[in-house]
Amino acid sequence: MIPRHLIIGMAVLLIAVLGMSVYAWHMRKSAASMPVASNDTRPVAPPVAGATEQVTLFVAHDEDGSLRAQGARIPLPSGRQQRAEELLRALLTIYLDKSSPHALAPGADVRSVFLVDPGVAVVDLNAAFADGHRSGVLVEELTVTSLIHTISANIPGVLRVKILVDGKERDTLAGHADLSEFYDVTNVNQLTTQLQSTQ
Numbered sequence: 284m285i286p287r288h289l290i291i292g293m294a295v296l297l298i299a300v301l302g303m304s305v306y307a308w309h310m311r312k313s314a315a316s317m318p319v320a321s322n323d324t325r326p327v328a329p330p331v332a333g334a335t336e337q338v339t340l341f342v343a344h345d346e347d348g349s350l351r352a353q354g355a356r357i358p359l360p361s362g363r364q365q366r367a368e369e370l371l372r373a374l375l376t377i378y379l380d381k382s383s384p385h386a387l388a389p390g391a392d393v394r395s396v397f398l399v400d401p402g403v404a405v406v407d408l409n410a411a412f413a414d415g416h417r418s419g420v421l422v423e424e425l426t427v428t429s430l431i432h433t434i435s436a437n438i439p440g441v442l443r444v445k446i447l448v449d450g451k452e453r454d455t456l457a458g459h460a461d462l463s464e465f466y467d468v469t470n471v472n473q474l475t476t477q478l479q480s481t482q
């Protein structure tokens with residue numbers, strides 16, 4: 284005959300195993316019902332060393348096809364090239380937010396901005412920016428205009444802008460916006476004025 288204390292011990296262990304199974308099943312079910320957050324796959328940049336300054340970002344709004352000036356206070360380094368990069372990263376932070384008025388693909392980032400005298404800026408975007416960009420004349424035009432006008436409004440002396448993707452020339456952003464040529468800042472500013480007047 285099996286001793287009584289062994290039967291009680293086995294019964295307690297069986298109840299514990301069943302209880303843990305029910306708990307694990309419940310946890311798995313609640314984890315599956317939670318929404319999956321999209322991860323920001325951009326590399327973590329080192330903190331910016333510089334004074335916080337008031338800048339103007341030109342933010343695209345898809346619902347009415349407009350470009351709106353938006354003030355922001357961001358830390359800016361002293362170098363012109365690094366300032367341009369931080370300005371565009373601040374703009375992309377708005378676009379990558381879940382309540383963005385002009386959503387970009389997760390992981391979209393500015394690799395670097397090169398300021399070449401006299402008055403030329405070269406913006407190098409990563410592949411995620413272009414490969415995941417929505418296709419369409421207006422949506423692509425808003426993106427390009429937003430980037431260029433944000434740089435030219437905050438960095439004096441920029442007259443022309445070239446956009447690269449992963450350091451290479453590309454024909455279009457996502458099938459429409461022409462990236463093969465330099466953009467003239469005066470023409471982009473005129474387009475910006477038209478887009479702002481549609482508000």
